[in-house]
Amino acid sequence: xxTTQVASFLSPAAIRLRDRSVETWGAHRQxxxxxxxxxxxxxxxxxxxxxxxxxxxxxxxETGTGKEGLAQALYLLGSRRGFPMVSVNCPQYxxxxxxxxxxxxxxxxxxxxxxxxxxxxxETADGGVIFLDEIGDLHMSAQVMLLRALAQGEFxxxxxxxxxxxxxxxxxxxxxxxxxLMVGSEFRNDLYFRLRYFFLKVPxxxxxxxxxxxxxxxxLHRLHANYGVSKRFSPESLKLLERYPWPGNVRELxxxxxxxxxxxxxxxxxxxxxxxxxTEGGQPPADDRLEELYRRIVVDGETFWSVVYxxxxxxxxxxxxxxxxxxxxxxxxxxxxxxxxLFHLASxxxxxxxxxxxxxxxxx
Numbered sequence: 001x002x003t004t005q006v007a008s009f010l011s012p013a014a015i016r017l018r019d020r021s022v023e024t025w026g027a028h029r030q031x032x033x034x035x036x037x038x039x040x041x042x043x044x045x046x047x048x049x050x051x052x053x054x055x056x057x058x059x060x061x062e063t064g065t066g067k068e069g070l071a072q073a074l075y076l077l078g079s080r081r082g083f084p085m086v087s088v089n090c091p092q093y094x095x096x097x098x099x100x101x102x103x104x105x106x107x108x109x110x111x112x113x114x115x116x117x118x119x120x121x122x123e124t125a126d127g128g129v130i131f132l133d134e135i136g137d138l139h140m141s142a143q144v145m146l147l148r149a150l151a152q153g154e155f156x157x158x159x160x161x162x163x164x165x166x167x168x169x170x171x172x173x174x175x176x177x178x179x180x181l182m183v184g185s186e187f188r189n190d191l192y193f194r195l196r197y198f199f200l201k202v203p204x205x206x207x208x209x210x211x212x213x214x215x216x217x218x219x220l221h222r223l224h225a226n227y228g229v230s231k232r233f234s235p236e237s238l239k240l241l242e243r244y245p246w247p248g249n250v251r252e253l254x255x256x257x258x259x260x261x262x263x264x265x266x267x268x269x270x271x272x273x274x275x276x277x278x279t280e281g282g283q284p285p286a287d288d289r290l291e292e293l294y295r296r297i298v299v300d301g302e303t304f305w306s307v308v309y310x311x312x313x314x315x316x317x318x319x320x321x322x323x324x325x326x327x328x329x330x331x332x333x334x335x336x337x338x339x340x341x342l343f344h345l346a347s348x349x350x351x352x353x354x355x356x357x358x359x360x361x362x363x364x
Contacts, residue, residue: 009032009034009035009214009215009217009218009221010032010033010034011033011035011040011041011044013041013044013045013047013048014032014034014035014044016048017031017032017044017047017073017077018030018032020076020077020081021072021076024076031072031073031076033066033070033073034211034214034215034218035208035211035214035215036210036211036214036315037203037209037210037211037314037315037316038209038314038315038316039203039208039316040203040208040211043070043200043202044073046200047070047073047074047077048077050198051073051074051076051077051078052077052078052079053078053197053198054169055169055197055198056150056169056171056172056196056197056198057071057074057169057170057171057172057195057198057200058135058172058174058192058195058196058198058199058200059071059171059172059173059174059200059202060173060175060199060200060201060202061173061175061201061202061203061204062175062202062204062247062249063175063248063249063251064248064249064251064252065202065203065204065205065249065250066202066249066250067133067173067175067202068087068133068173070200071087071131071171071173072131074129074171075128075131075171078129078169080127080128080129080169083125083126083127083128083129084126084127084128085125085128085129085130085131086121086124086125086129086130086131087130087131088102088130088131088132088133089133089134090132090133090134090135090136090137090138090139091134093139096140096142097110097111097141097158099139099141100120100139100141100142100145100158101114101120101158102120102121103120103121103122103146104120104122104123104145104149104155104158105117105118105119105120105123105158106118106120106157106159106160107157107158107159108159110157110158110159111158114158114159117157120155120157122149122166122168123164123166125168126166126167126168127167127168128169129168129169129170129171130168130170131171131172132170132171132173133173134173134174134175134176135172135173135174135178135195136174136176136177136178136181136186136187137176138187140186140188143188143191144188146191147188147190147191147194149166150170150191150194150195151194153165153166153167154166204249205246205249205250206246207316208316209311209312209314209315209316209318210315210319211315212241212242212246212253212318213238213242213318215250215253215254216233216241216253216257219254219257219258220232220233220257220261223257223258223261227261229267230267231261231264231267231269232267232269233260233268233269234268234270234271236270236271237269237271237273237274239320240271240275240278242318242319242320243320244278255277256277256278259273259274259277260273260274289321290321290324290328293307293321293325294325294328294329297325297342297343297344298329298332298342298343301344302344303343303344303345304339304343304344304345305345305349308322308325309356312360319360319361319362322360322362323362326339326357326362329342329343336350336357337350339353340353
C-alpha cells in the first residue's frame with residue numbers, strides 16, 4: 001500500500017499530529033488518529049485549539065476509545081513537548097501511601113518499606129505533562145494532594161516538611177462516570193471542577209460512521225508492513241463487521257483484525273477466522289442508535305434526508321445502519337413507495353430516494 005493510501009486513513013489534522021510525533025519521538029512511535037467522521041474531526045480541531053494552554057484537561061469515554069492517544073496529541077501539539085510526558089495508571093496503586101508516593105514522592109522512613117527518598121511523577125514531569133489514566137480510581141488521600149497541586153502548583157512529598165513547586169500540565173482520563181462517583185463520595189467535587197477546565201468526550205466507535213473500516217484497513221496495512229504478507233477481509237466478513245457494535249472500540253478492532261490476520265490460512269480473512277472472538281459468539285447486540293433514528297423519523301416527524309441521508313454523506317452513519325432503517329421501514333410500510341409517507345418525503349422525492357439507495361447499494 002502506498003504512502004498516499006496510508007494518508008487517506010488520516011484527516012489533515014491527524015497528518016499534522018502524526019508528523020509532529022515522528023519529529024518528537026521518531027518513526028517507531030507514531031501517533032495516528034485514524035478516521036474521517038465528523039465527531040473525530042471536531043475532537044482533533046478542539047485539540048489543536050487547547051493544546052497551547054496550560055490548564056488541566058479531562059478526557060472521558062468508553063474503554064478502548066483512544067483516550068491516551070488524545071493525551072499524547074495534546075502533549076505533542078503544545079509547547080511542552082521538549083519536556084517529559086509522564087503517565088500514571090491510577091488503579092495500579094490501591095493503598096494510599098503508595099499512591100501518594102507514586103505521584104508526589106516520599107522521604108525515607110515515611111512508611112513501611114520506604115527505605116530511601118523517592119521522587120514522584122509530578123517532580124519528574126516538571127515543565128511537561130502528567131497523564132493520569134483512570135482518574136476515577138485515584139485513592140482519596142491522593143485526590144486531596146492532587147487538588148492542592150492543581151490549585152497552587154505545589155506539594156509536599158510524603159513524610160517531608162518541605163514544599164516543592166512544579167510547573168506541570170495535568171491531563172486526566174476516565175471511563176467511569178465521575179458524576180456518579182461524586183454522589184457516592186468516591187470522588188471529590190472540587191477536584192472534578194479543577195480538572196475539567198477543558199473537557200473532551202470521546203465517542204465510541206459505533207457512533208463514528210465508517211471509521212471502523214478506515215481503522216481496519218489501517219491495521220491490515222501495519223500487519224502487512226510488519227510481517228510481509230498482504231491479507232484482506234472477504235465481503236462476507238465485512239458485512240458481519242459492519243453490523244458489529246464494537247463494545248471494546250478501537251482496541252477491540254485492532255485486536256480482532258490481528259486475530260483474523262494471524263488465523264487466516266490464505267490471503268482472504270473469512271468469518272470463521274475471527275467470529276468466535278466477537279461478543280456473544282458473533283451475534284451483535286441491538287444498536288440503540290437505530291431505534292433513535294427510526295423514532296426521530298416515524299414518531300417525531302423529521303425527514304429521512306435530515307436524520308439519515310445527511311449524517312451518512314458526512315460519514316457519521318455507515319451503510320449497515322442506513323440499510324437497517326430502510327429495511328425496518330419496508331417491514332412496516334410494505335413497499336418503497338409507501339416509505340414516502342413513513343419517512344416524511346415529498347412525492348417528487350421518490351426518484352431521488354431510489355437513486356440514492358441504488359447508488360449506495362442499499363436496496364434489499
